[in-house]
Amino acid sequence: MAGPSSARVDHAVTSGTFSLDGETFDVDNNVWVVGDDTECVVIDAPHSVEDILQVVADRRVKAIVCTHAHDDHVRVAPALREATVAPILLHPDDRPLWELTHREHLWDVDLADGQTLEVAGTTLQVLHTPGHAPGAVCLYAPDLGCVFTGDTLFHGGPGATGRSYSDRPTLEASIRAKLFDLPPDTIVHTGHGEDTTIAAERAGLDATE
Incomplete structure (x- = not known):
């Protein structure tokens, strides 16, 4: 039987821009790194x-896992791959968005719903949650009691759906089907802004109906 995982979550905030549909905005993005003292995975590659x-x-980077392919989440993915010799993982449904930022480089490994990624004795479960982007995924870490939601779910509700390749009903359906069944006290680590919990966001979305 395996011993307890020594995995932990490390965090930083990095600043840059987000561009889509001919508009550009200043944004702060969360950088999430899951691992132990030896190895880790990086979730998103902003700025x-x-x-x-x-x-x-x-630490050795095992993978660069992209929650979706908006430029503020993948802009430096190829450069980070070069620096760390780690593969880039992305859901293939986000290829149109990826190609808006990276025409010369593709990612290395396709993500799929239900897939598991192992790092530092813990598991990240891939949840395909389209809506904010067609290939958006969340990464659930049951041992750590948290889920990394990218721009699918924030403190205060679902992510934005006012731009190309996004759809609000699809997003809400994804959140209800894939996230709201997680334990209520699961910490939600978002792509931008502060943490929240599944319970808080479920109550908030239910209150808007």
Whole structure:
């Protein structure tokens, strides 16, 4: 029987821009790194390789996992891949968005709903949650009691759906089907802004109906 996982979640905030549909906005993105003192996975690759590598420190990066392919989540993914020799993982439904930012480079491994990723003795479960983007995924870490939601679910409700390749009913259906069945006290680590919990966001979305 395996011993307890030594995995932990490390975090930083990095600043840059988000561009889509001819508009550009200043944004702060969360950088999430899951692992132990030896190895880790990086969740999303926004803005700055240097900022991400500060969180990684001297650990081996097993994978760069993209929650979706908006430019503020994948802009430095190829450069981070070069720096860490780690593969980029993305759901293939987000190829149209990926190609808006990276025409010369593809990702390495397709993500799929139900897939599991192992790091530092813990497991990340891939949940395909389309709506904010067609290939958006969340990563559930049951051992750590948290889920990484990218821009699918925030403190205060679902992610934005006012731009190309997004759809509000699809997003709400994804959240209800894939996230609201998680334990209520599951911590939600978002792509932007502060943490929340499944219970808080379920109550908030139910109250708007």
